[in-house]
Amino acid sequence: MDEIPLELKKRDKIMRQELKSKMQKLAEEAGYSLDDILTGGKAKAPTKKAAPKYENPDDPSTTWTGRGRKPLWVVAALEAGKTLEDLEIS
Incomplete structure (x- = not known):
């Protein structure tokens, strides 16, 4: 069976x-x-990962592209009086 x-x-x-x-x-x-x-003969182009624009001043290895939700370290820095320009990668 x-x-x-x-x-x-x-x-x-x-x-x-x-x-x-x-x-x-x-x-x-x-x-x-x-x-x-x-x-349909249309292959999707591979998506490119965005380059990081901002870095954590306390830990430069932690970065953010500026896309999507703000990481907690960005929110904390903004609440502490910093601006996004202050966090930009130089």
Whole structure:
């Protein structure tokens, strides 16, 4: 009884592999890759990590890009009377 679900999974896997091979062959015959067809030919450009703009005066290895939520050390420095210009990396 336990053999039936295993056999169905095996057959499904084989059918998927065969279908993928057929689709890849059709795409190549048309001069495309399968990824071009599935993604619409538009690959996402890799996102670049923003360079840090501010550093913690107490720990210069701790930085912030200026994007997103302010880190606690920035909030504390601002509350202590410093400005963002004071925290800029020189």
